[in-house]
Amino acid sequence: MGYCYYKRIMQAALINLFARALSSISLRANHRIGATIGWLAWTCRTPLRTITLINLQLCFPQWSEAERQRVGKASVIETGKALTESPWLWMRPKSDVQSKATIVEGEHLLRAAQDSESGLIVATPHLGSWECAVLPLTGDNPVTCLYKPPRKASLEPLLVAGRTNLGTTLTPLDASGIKHVLKELKQGNTLGILPDQEPDAANGHFAPMFAQPANTMFLLAKFAHRAKAQVLFCFCERLPKGAGWHIHYYPASAGVDDSDKAVATKALNKSVEQCIMACPEQYLWNYKRFRICPDGSRRNYKKLDS
Secondary structure (H helix, E strand, O other): OOOHHHHHHHHHHHHHHHHHHHOOOOOHHHHHHHHHHHHHHHHOOOOHHHHHHHHHHHOOOOHHHHHHHHHHHHHHHHHHHHHHHHHHHHHOOHHHHHOEEEEOOOOOHHHHHHHHOOOOOEEOOOOOOOHHHHHHHHOOOOEEEEEEEEEEEHHHHHHHHHHOOOOEEEEEEEHHHHHHHHHHHHHOOOEEEEEOOOOOOHEEEEEEEEEEEEEOOOOHHHHHHHOOOEEEEEEEEEOHHHHHEEEEEEEEOOOOOOOHHHHHHHHHHHHHHHHHOOOOEOOOOOOOOOOOOOOEEEOOOOOOOO
């Protein structure tokens, strides 16, 4: 056992120590720390700020520069909160988290879907607190979430244990995981999925997102079409002063389960847009969503156009 092994052990120990500290304080204090981290990331003109402003410039050229700056700053601050609140969600008793999460829109859609014998896909964009979006789903029926192992291997045990604590079963995004998800959906169970992640070249299709061509997943449509599953979109709006979250459910746009890639991916992005426009300040605009261009080139996310 060499240096790299002991380095991973130390990283995992430090991450767990930091996570436990963040989970032991009130949500309000936790969010204050996260907001400070986000404010520093914005004020110090980090890459997070640059990527955020590039994406806002691409998606909203009609906005004034002042408006893009306002939304961009708010978004980076909310990203800081998302970073610190994840351990709070993962390591607190589930009842603590549930007490701060309230469905305020579309509950009848969720309950009708849960009462149906069909499987249910709940698509949650990187908006607000996507980690706690599974809470209203965890009941009598199993909830499965696909995931990619994080780049830092030392984070994986914390992530898996935390999401399991919230009531989900994680399955890797590979051939065996996809087969497992289809089986669960056909049995009438629930899948949670992030619809705005950039897929690999073999599993994506370019579709407009705020009029920008975005490499968009077709996997959700495959699941819905093959399992004849229902699809809802959901986001958890983060409330000020650590008050918790308001959960919103929307019906998916028509065509999201179509076997035609162009139709399905366009409908998926239309639903993602609807969620984002309800709360644009809390979207993860620092994600390189338009990194790959239709011609195969890669967008320069290092410099903001003047």
